[in-house]
Amino acid sequence: MIRRSSVIVLAAILLLAVNLRPTAVSVGPVLEEVRDGLHMGAGGVSLLTSLPVLAFALFGAIAPLLARRYGVHRVTLLSLFAVAIGLLGRSLADEEPVFLLLSMLALAGMALANVLLPSLVKLHFPDRVGQVTALYTTMLAVGLTLALMLTVPISHAGGGWRTGLGIWALVAVIAAIPWLPMVAHDHAIDPSPHTVGFLEVLRTPIGVSMIVFFGLQSLQAYVVFGWFATMWRDAGFSATAAGLLVGLVAATSIPLSLWAPVALARSARPRRILLCFMICYPIGYAALLIDPHRLAIPAALLIGAGTVVFPLVLVLINLRSRTPAGTAALSSVAQSVGYLIAGIGPFAIGLIHEHTGGWTWPLCVLIVVCVPQTVVGLMCGRPVYVEDQLRDPARTAV
Template structure:
């Protein structure tokens, strides 16, 4: 690509990344005001907070096949336009049902773009997967942190929660602009005669290992962001300090997301980097069991480092495939099925906390889950490609079908 094309594509990917979380998390900081304004009951509020996970599971699974038919750039543009329409329109509606439907539209667009972005990195930057993944996951972390920190100030400054959640539509509209110029690139793409599809990934060990790896790390992330502010409040901190500690957890991903993908993308077996990151999980959980208040800042920093397993697994999606189509299929499979597993995290932590009226059992549960996370991480961290595993499987099937029938059969 020319330098101009590199700047255009990279800028488009980074702007897209900034918009992959605000649609999901911007309602949280103003949820009480939103519920009062729409007269929303607890069941609808629970559905609203579950929409991102449902969208990842449903629409994320559809993204690879739609991209094969329409082209990844067109689908990405349509996804961003869905975010723009969903975020802007839901800020204006007065009916609870319409608000939920438009929230679904926005999170559906977010989910489809989220699945396609690793394949876009593979397509445009096949030799710089680690660098570009580091850049876009850093932008994603910035968007996530900004949505947490700025929604309430914007709402207060402009006059209400509708402005706080609606302002993110402006950012999505800006992000859509460069993709208008990129849609023509779909016409030049030549589909391979036989590419790996969504169903093919489901028949590979590496595909299932990626699901478990992505799902377990997402489970822990949802548990942390959903409940650890309450954990620190129960440990004796005020609401502001507890939120600030969660903010430290989130902020740790900004610098580390830039470094770690490049580290694991270097040639050779780089599982040592993954070991160092995943070891932070049991250290943080044990620390919170022993001294949740005295060393709270230290455990927040360590836990934030552990949660940067997320950009590593996104890097592996690109590294474990050879083509953009296979990357999209692996991304769709990994994220859609992985998020279904992840939803257990906040639900299970909440049930365990309510049942025991404490945090020992939830933390021990998370500590135990760090063991299978480590094991499956070691498996997916080995240099391998999903196409090779699928090809070996196809050869075994062909050899089995060509084998002569057993003696005594006709």
């Protein structure tokens, strides 16, 4: 392991985490302005909203391979450069294809870093996985909340949507600074010649379970952040108020993300903690079915608590692997394939909303999705390890 101050390494990880959501969500608040400014058609807009899923599927899968070949810190630094160049470049683009290409570059960097984060924690803080995961997932929520709430005000302050999107490139450049000294003595995630392959993990029960669990919880998050502002506007809220409600969903997860991953890592019965957060989703959806206007704030708080399942999944990726290489492979499998599952959500919910003319059926579908998520989440809470299942496919634990 590179011998660097743990404070510097922790700061680097936290700054990296802040940058892993604005790339994907900063476009949403100014999508209308971007579409008008670049004269984008419906196909271009649909492609733009699908790029995050495509990036996670394509680039998340190769992250461990790149890390083994070039070094985890070098790949992480390059991912931040890709984010910065892509975000700055697309804010200056005048043509739709250039904007989409540079958006994909930024999202590719985000996808690589997102997959490598759990292995970086395992590498540098093997005895403090829960605490460090709690910190960096909290910073993920901070970055998400800031992007949702500040992109529009920054756009209105001057320069329009270009400034609102381009400012996040500066944040990525700042985040790259502490990674610079770490690349000089970089090495692979695991110096052992015995690596854990992507396809191997796909054949393990824990690998499949983590894919489904990660995919279903991400599906709900994509739907919430992609459609719920529209739902609340349909319920009678102004555009500003609807945006603030979505921001409340994101902000609710910040304090909970500081506590929940640590508690899960230390708990002798992690499935109880998982269950407590997983049931928040269906209760919040049920509140919206009853009265989406008067129960908007309680529903936002409950759904925000449900989104804490995401940092809990990241902790489980570490807890269900014994080595940094195993963590990287399990993270790659769970995220790259899981995000393909997640990508179905916004598209399907949009179609259901369009064909039913309301939000009753979409909310009912989301409640149904909570059932398999809860089942597979409890399965992932069992104390099993991907390396053990690779050595002995029949090995399980209750």
